[in-house]
Amino acid sequence: MHTLIKYREYINCKPDNATTFSRSCYLYETFIFGVGERPQMQVWHSKMGPIYRIKMGVKPWIIIGDPYIANDILKVKGAITAGRPFHLYMSHYGALDERGLVFTYPDKRWKSCRAIAQGLLSPKAVADKVEMMQSEAAKITELILKGTKESGYVDVFKSMQLATLNIIMQTCFGIRAKSLDDPLAHTMFDLIDTSIKLSAPDQDMQTFLPALSGLLRLFTSSENTMRDFVYKKRNPEFWRLIQEARENDSDCFVKNIYRLKEENGLEDDDILVFMVDMIEAATDTTAITLSWSFLILSHYPDVQLKVQNEIDTFITKHNRLPVYEERENFPFMLSVQKESMRYRAVIPMNLPHEVTKDFEYNGYLIPKGTAILASTYTLNLSEEFYDNPREFIPERYLYDKRPLSVSVNANSQTRDQFVFGWGRRICPGVHMSDVELFNFWVRILATARIEPPLLNGQPVYPDLNAYHDGGLTVGPSETKLRFVERHDRLI
Ligand code: HEM
Numbered sequence: 491m492h493t494l495i496k497y498r499e500y501i502n503c504k505p506d507n508a509t510t511f512s513r514s515c516y517l518y519e520t521f522i523f524g525v526g527e528r529p530q531m532q533v534w535h536s537k538m539g540p541i542y543r544i545k546m547g548v549k550p551w552i553i554i555g556d557p558y559i560a561n562d563i564l565k566v567k568g569a570i571t572a573g574r575p576f577h578l579y580m581s582h583y584g585a586l587d588e589r590g591l592v593f594t595y596p597d598k599r600w601k602s603c604r605a606i607a608q609g610l611l612s613p614k615a616v617a618d619k620v621e622m623m624q625s626e627a628a629k630i631t632e633l634i635l636k637g638t639k640e641s642g643y644v645d646v647f648k649s650m651q652l653a654t655l656n657i658i659m660q661t662c663f664g665i666r667a668k669s670l671d672d673p674l675a676h677t678m679f680d681l682i683d684t685s686i687k688l689s690a691p692d693q694d695m696q697t698f699l700p701a702l703s704g705l706l707r708l709f710t711s712s713e714n715t716m717r718d719f720v721y722k723k724r725n726p727e728f729w730r731l732i733q734e735a736r737e738n739d740s741d742c743f744v745k746n747i748y749r750l751k752e753e754n755g756l757e758d759d760d761i762l763v764f765m766v767d768m769i770e771a772a773t774d775t776t777a778i779t780l781s782w783s784f785l786i787l788s789h790y791p792d793v794q795l796k797v798q799n800e801i802d803t804f805i806t807k808h809n810r811l812p813v814y815e816e817r818e819n820f821p822f823m824l825s826v827q828k829e830s831m832r833y834r835a836v837i838p839m840n841l842p843h844e845v846t847k848d849f850e851y852n853g854y855l856i857p858k859g860t861a862i863l864a865s866t867y868t869l870n871l872s873e874e875f876y877d878n879p880r881e882f883i884p885e886r887y888l889y890d891k892r893p894l895s896v897s898v899n900a901n902s903q904t905r906d907q908f909v910f911g912w913g914r915r916i917c918p919g920v921h922m923s924d925v926e927l928f929n930f931w932v933r934i935l936a937t938a939r940i941e942p943p944l945l946n947g948q949p950v951y952p953d954l955n956a957y958h959d960g961g962l963t964v965g966p967s968e969t970k971l972r973f974v975e976r977h978d979r980l981i
Contacts, residue, residue, distance in 0.1 A: 540559055582899065648969070688809060728766055870908060
């Protein structure tokens with residue numbers, strides 16, 4: 491267990507003697523890639539313990555690297571730690587002044603949107619989407635088998651991004667992109683990529699360092715870039731999608747939310763940002779999670795074989811692929827899936843929360859306005875929680891068949907997944923992701939062997955330490971894989 495003494499010692503520590511400006515930039519730039527092998531926050535945790543405070547420009551930040559402390563502060567005190575720090579793009583331009591779900595102040599409007607999202611993403615609502623998810627899993631499997639045959643490999647991230655985009659596009663708007671060359675896919679990927687890049691913490695240094703805002707504008711995206719992107723590109727495209735969805739015959743989120751508009755006091759702009767949030771929150775997160783998993787599996791043919799045995803045993807008995815409700819039959823596959831998510835977290839910094847009211851934690855005042863970051867990267871390496879946390883251990887979760895929605899909401903002793911965030915801001919898409927991941931895993935592994943690309947006939951294993959910093963998300967930078975049709979496939 492962590493000790494309170496540690497907290498007392500470290501809360502007032504300053505990370506180094508650098509100036510505020512260089513310290514802030516240094517933190518952002520080096521957090522993910524770090525100096526040498528370790529992200530800067532991790533280095534500071536090892537020097538200063540599980541919780542420390544830094545001043546990022548004008549703003550105090552508390553960085554938490556211990557699951558118990560994160561639970562105390564972000565879950566137990568969730569009523570006053572569910573804010574979001576202001577971010578020029580995410581809160582102002584992107585969210586049209588704090589509308590929607592992801593980067594909004596936790597006010598009445600956010601509560602309405604959050605309740606609507608929870609309804610639309612509830613197990614019952616997700617159950618209605620399962621056939622569509624299965625169909626997308628089957629289509630993408632065909633595409634990656636064909637791509638491997640024709641070109642020798644496929645870009646796993648691009649392929650998974652197409653599939654996850656299609657699932658959320660059908661859910662929200664009732665439409666899908668036919669292939670990676672479909673203009674709809676191009677447009678949506680461009681909007682998502684730009685938005686996630688503009689959402690990165692280092693794109694808003696002027697909020698933290700107002701005195702240097704003129705100088706910082708030379709180095710970060712300008713307000714003009716943000717404004718032009720939102721008003722000239724993103725909004726017109728989303729208005730068109732919303733309009734068409736209201737007119738087509740699908741039973742999609744747009745229609746549902748328009749039905750709830752009046753009783754929740756929502757305006758058209760609230761609905762637009764809600765839709766943007768859904769598309770952005772669901773597409774790359776799930777695609778990167780799948781990509782990391784398949785890249786990891788390409789290193790472990792024996793692990794793949796064990797997963798395939800589980801799936802084949804089921805198919806032999808039932809003559810069909812399993813559905814999510816039959817997941818109890820797949821303890822090993824679920825364990826590997828959860829371990830992959832832990833081993834390579836898609837949002838390693840998590841999203842920051844903010845304190846909305848002064849409160850005391852173990853004798854220390856945490857003032858209103860303090861930003862809080864529970865770094866998933868560090869939590870996933872907690873030695874109190876995990877044996878050999880730096881190792882990929884496929885059996886780690888073997889005795890834990892809980893659905894992700896249960897694991898992430900468990901109490902601090904039994905919670906074992908940190909990738910979906912915390913407290914009142916915890917990801918409302920957990921269950922949808924769980925069902926989606928299950929359907930992709932069973933379909934792809936029942937059909938294909940996942941292998942590294944070849945160079946002169948020799949396998950070139952993807953480097954699992956090579957990252958692509960997408961802004962908020964961190965994905966693999968080496969994404970070539972071969973999906974080779976299994977000669978012994980049963981379906
Ligand atoms: C593997 C896939 C996913 C991962 C790892 C993931 C992770 C996260 C994380 C870390 C947060 C921030 C939580 C916090 O602030 O403490 C979040 C928020 C959110 N996620 Fe997800 N997510 C995933 C999939 C999805 C899907 C499929 C949807 C919707 C269909 C979704 C919708 C959202 C929304 C709307 C929020 C903002 C919630 C709020 O601020 O109130 N996510 N997600």
